Amino acid sequence: MGPLLQGQPRLQDPYALGVSERWWVQHFEYLKERGYMMRPRYRPGWKPSYDPKGLYGGRYAEDGQDNIHSAIMDALRISDSLLVAMKRIEISTGEDRIASLFSDDAHNSDSRNHCVRIIEVLPVPGEDGEKILVMLWMRRVMEPRFWTVGEAVQFFKEMIEGLQYMHKNNVAHRDCSINNMAMEADAMYTRPYHPVRPKKRYDWSGRALHHSRTRCPPRYYLIDFGQSRMYDPSQPRPTEYALKSGGYTPPEGSEGIPCDPFATDVFLLGNLIRTSFLDGDTHMHEPGISGFEFLRPLVKDMVADDPSERPSMDEVASRFFDIIDKLPWWTLRVRAVKKNEFPLATPFRAVYHVFWTASMMLLLKPAIPSPKPVH
Template sequence: MNNNEESYFDQIIGPRLRALPPPDDNGLTLEDKWWINRFEYLKEHGYMMRPRYRPGWKPSYDPKQVIEKVDAEDGQEMIHPDVMDALRMSDSLVVALKRVKVSTGEERSATLFSNDANKLDPRNHCVRLLEVLPIPDEDDRKFLVMTWMRPVMNPRFRTVGEGVQFFKEMIEGLQYMHEINVAHRDCSLNNVAMDANSMYTRPYHPIDLKKGYNWSGKASHHSRTRRPPRYYFIDFGHSREYDPSQTRPLEYALKSGGYTPPEGLEGTPCDPFATDVFLLGNLIRTSFLDGDPRLHKPGVSGFEFLRPLVTDMVADDPSKRPTMVEVLSRFSQIINKISWWKLRSRAIKRDEAPLSKPFRAIYHIFWTTSMLVLRKPAIPCPKPLH
């Protein structure tokens, strides 16, 4: 941490944290209690939160014992103060309840992608809203209800073709957003997610992703090739919708996923669509091609064929970046030239243990044979939405 960061923490963040009351004897914070107070309301609307967030809950573990808490289902806290997981009681679907401020416009943007005109378009890869609920006594906030999703990189990509499916849906989805005159403006890896329910033989726990929802046993899953997931853009708090009859205004670029686009570093307003192109290219570069040195993530081998396209997408000069129409066209041309064997080859994490590679390679041959017998395409293709 540098001196500026220390000064910012000491002056701004530290006092705010110290001003918050400590958790109570059960380990519940003010935010926990806010959600507990909405339990009955959410239940009336068909959503059941986990035991920890129900009135009268007492921990099954000693709150002073960290290890006991980690090992207990009711010790699993929410991932963010504004996001709660719950079961939809009608069909046991795990959903996300996101608390948003009306003033951010996130509800409006998310609703746009979920309306009748857009929700069934196969190019639309923006998360669909299941429902929007008012929050009692809080006119300035609402609940957005969506399917609960997993991080894109968990579980790992097994083949190059599985990675290609992800790139295709993200490129296609951002091109669609631009086509209907919407800029995401924050499309980093943090703001894309995977609906992996098709992959899992039973629901997984929303906090400990390796466990089953009922906390008994592991959450076993099929590969992306066998049971294709879907990938979505999420979090539209910074998105902007533009009037197609007007010249698109320039915007100041935001820091996204820990990275600031070149135009943001220079403090120069820019076409927000060009900034989106950079952010998506940077996502591919830092998650697959090169890895992310900030987070010590090594990247994934097998995707060098995308290097020329990604290099153009992250050009320092926004005017030299391709449009998303051009990105999609070039991407399709590249993929059409790749052999089926390359698409079915292993996507290898660069930090994979050398001693394990021969064994993984042999297993991969037998697994690939089984996928061929089942006639699973090299690039997974999820079933159309209805």
């Protein structure tokens, strides 16, 4: 089996189908038979609705939007129009085994499990070494932005619980950066959003409007288990070489020293909080968000250079909940302000936030917005 196709330049029409997209077109009928309908762009015989030679080409046309990742495709489940993601994987990675493990009934019923749920695993016709994982379509955690400190605290809570749960089941994620966390945000949206251009509606009829996370809480999930490893609890845990994740390499990875992969997971999670919230992300040119200094001592310990000095995920969870329990409600309802916010906009947004917060309290929305349990 050859490597998954990564696409190629499209010389005449930059919005034409790439190599990896044509793979999905070739499997359109098979996926339709299995109950999944891809967008018009990926149906056999597709003709662009736009003029390829026009000034903007397919930039503003729905069928000009290609898939974000060569191995991932969006589709609607025919039976109920549920938007799903189909991920093409190589069996050799073991991703299907770990993802399916945390999707079985026993794990799925545990509220601490925040690993992405696999709806179905499909074989790939003619390719014994590949499978297609079908799961809910989700979006980036940071978009739309967090409105309050409490909203972000709920995200931290679910990711800490999720990684702790993986470790309790002897699985290390090994790549748990912000890139491998996702948000199921359907409850926030008044109408379905487009998978490639989430600011627009799925049917391309206008802007996709959404509620705040406080009013309609989303769910957060750990995704992408291609680098994850499951260990035998009866045997000494082997050391692993740390991987670069989210643009950052853990200290043990820079030194080329194998170490406990669970300790590396702790670093990656702490580094996520540090770079996406506390200090900003130099790789992504993100400025950081004010209001989270109460987590600084915990994060400092999580990102210690010496892996043996980092707390375990059980310790991280215990300390995190102790910190949150002691926070006053007004700290959690404070506006999460990007550190590069335009100064002239700040007072106007602050006034609006006061009235918005009052409305949320009148609606009895908690400061830490927890989604309803999954049944």
